[in-house]
Amino acid sequence: MKKVRVSLGERSYDIVIGHGIFSALGDTAKKLELGPKEMIVTSKQLWPLYGKPVQDSLAATGFNVCPATMNDDEESKSIQTVILLYDKLVENEFDRNSGIVAVGGGVVGDVAGFAAATFMRGIRLVQVPTTLLAQVDSSIGGKTGVNLPSGKNLVGAFYQPTLVWTDISTLKTLPERELRSGLAEVIKYAIIADPALFHTLEENIRSFSEASTDTLIDIVSRCCSIKARIVEQDERDRGVRSILNYGHTVGHALESLTNYTQYTHGEAVALGMIVAARVSREIGAIDRNIVEKQERLISAAGLPTRINRCLDPQSIVHQLTRDKKRLAGRTRWVLPKTMGEVFLTDDVPLDVALRVVKDMTTSNEEKA
Numbered sequence: 555m556k557k558v559r560v561s562l563g564e565r566s567y568d569i570v571i572g573h574g575i576f577s578a579l580g581d582t583a584k585k586l587e588l589g590p591k592e593m594i595v596t597s598k599q600l601w602p603l604y605g606k607p608v609q610d611s612l613a614a615t616g617f618n619v620c621p622a623t624m625n626d627d628e629e630s631k632s633i634q635t636v637i638l639l640y641d642k643l644v645e646n647e648f649d650r651n652s653g654i655v656a657v658g659g660g661v662v663g664d665v666a667g668f669a670a671a672t673f674m675r676g677i678r679l680v681q682v683p684t685t686l687l688a689q690v691d692s693s694i695g696g697k698t699g700v701n702l703p704s705g706k707n708l709v710g711a712f713y714q715p716t717l718v719w720t721d722i723s724t725l726k727t728l729p730e731r732e733l734r735s736g737l738a739e740v741i742k743y744a745i746i747a748d749p750a751l752f753h754t755l756e757e758n759i760r761s762f763s764e765a766s767t768d769t770l771i772d773i774v775s776r777c778c779s780i781k782a783r784i785v786e787q788d789e790r791d792r793g794v795r796s797i798l799n800y801g802h803t804v805g806h807a808l809e810s811l812t813n814y815t816q817y818t819h820g821e822a823v824a825l826g827m828i829v830a831a832r833v834s835r836e837i838g839a840i841d842r843n844i845v846e847k848q849e850r851l852i853s854a855a856g857l858p859t860r861i862n863r864c865l866d867p868q869s870i871v872h873q874l875t876r877d878k879k880r881l882a883g884r885t886r887w888v889l890p891k892t893m894g895e896v897f898l899t900d901d902v903p904l905d906v907a908l909r910v911v912k913d914m915t916t917s918n919e920e921k922a
């Protein structure tokens with residue numbers, strides 16, 4: 555078992571990472587003086603696998619536990635789902651001393667987190683992430699929220715959990731494509747901050763799910779540490795936290811141009827990282843060798859390295875100019891400089907971006 559502390563003054567908390575640790579959650583929750591009432595928010599499918607064991611552990615240590623299931627598709631990441639959770643909390647007479655335990659992937663975590671942030675102006679929240687993406691990314695750092703019909707994540711709150719309880723045994727039941735999608739974020743951490751992690755991934759990525767428990771715990775906790783250190787410096791995402799968006803500028807463009815149907819988030823981010831590294835190479839900011847190493851690792855993870863030729867390069871680049879994270883009307887890029895170091899720039903000529911995107915769209919010798 556490993557522990558990563560997120561130090562944010564009175565909002566500090568631990569991320570506990572282990573294998574087969576659900577039964578120990580109750581004791582830790584007791585020590586943190588959570589409760590006495592906890593609502594477990596999860597999906598119908600995840601309830602028997604992970605919701606129930608979490609409930610049993612909390613009930614065994616004296617908590618009064620109430621389960622609540624929600625749909626966890628992206629369309630259900632909505633204010634309507636949050637209202638259903640509020641209703642359930644009121645129905646079960648939850649008050650400000652009670653809390654929510656979110657058991658699931660990023661959708662459950664973001665929705666349940668937002669409900670916890672806002673019900674009675676904030677009740678305590680425990681994140682129990684069950685996807686790789688949620689374990690290394692969405693459960694940490696306090697971003698909670700929902701989508702609006704007009705766009706993703708447009709309503710939300712920064713609200714740190716009291717505890718993150720990560721049991722990597724949940725990865726065994728995760729669909730292969732979801733696992734690979736999470737791997738894109740893991741690769742992202744290696745490029746932005748951890749050359750040694752990159753090396754570990756080179757050795758393990760092909761048969762990631764077969765890696766030893768110790769290796770998986772080590773990889774997940776290194777990602778958590780990187781995110782924790784960045785969040786500690788910039789909790790509200792006004793500065794250095796934006797380096798976590800490496801690969802996301804182009805990734806978001808690809809996701810929205812395909813109406814979130816063609817690529818998973820991780821697949822889009824993988825392509826975005828390749829575009830960013832090639833752009834960095836074009837402007838002379840990185841060695842070709844590193845660009846190629848990154849591309850080989852992404853390919854070995856089973857993620858796409860070429861953009862589907864159905865997509866028009868011009869539209870992709872145009873979409874970048876509409877990104878909500880633009881700075882004074884200019885697209886803000888996170889570009890790699892060397893292994894483990896990135897920099898921010900809004901000085902990438904659009905024709906350079908277009909050349910790179912065109913090259914990745916037309917050379918479709920690899921799978922798109």
Ligand SMILES: NC(=O)c1ccc[n+]([C@@H]2O[C@H](COP(=O)([O-])OP(=O)(O)OC[C@H]3O[C@@H](n4cnc5c(N)ncnc54)[C@H](O)[C@@H]3O)[C@@H](O)[C@H]2O)c1
Pocket residue numbers: 597599600626627628631658659660661662664684685686687688691692693694695696697698707724725727728729732819
């Ligand atoms: N808050 C943040 O900082 C942050 C960061 C990144 C992404 N996100 C959000 O996270 C969401 C994506 O989250 P995600 O990638 O975790 O996917 P997800 O929550 O959509 O889950 C994907 C699918 O996997 C299933 N699933 C979850 N755990 C499982 C398991 N252990 N075994 C079998 N099936 C399992 C879910 O039921 C769902 O069908 C997006 O809405 C995104 O906006 C938030």
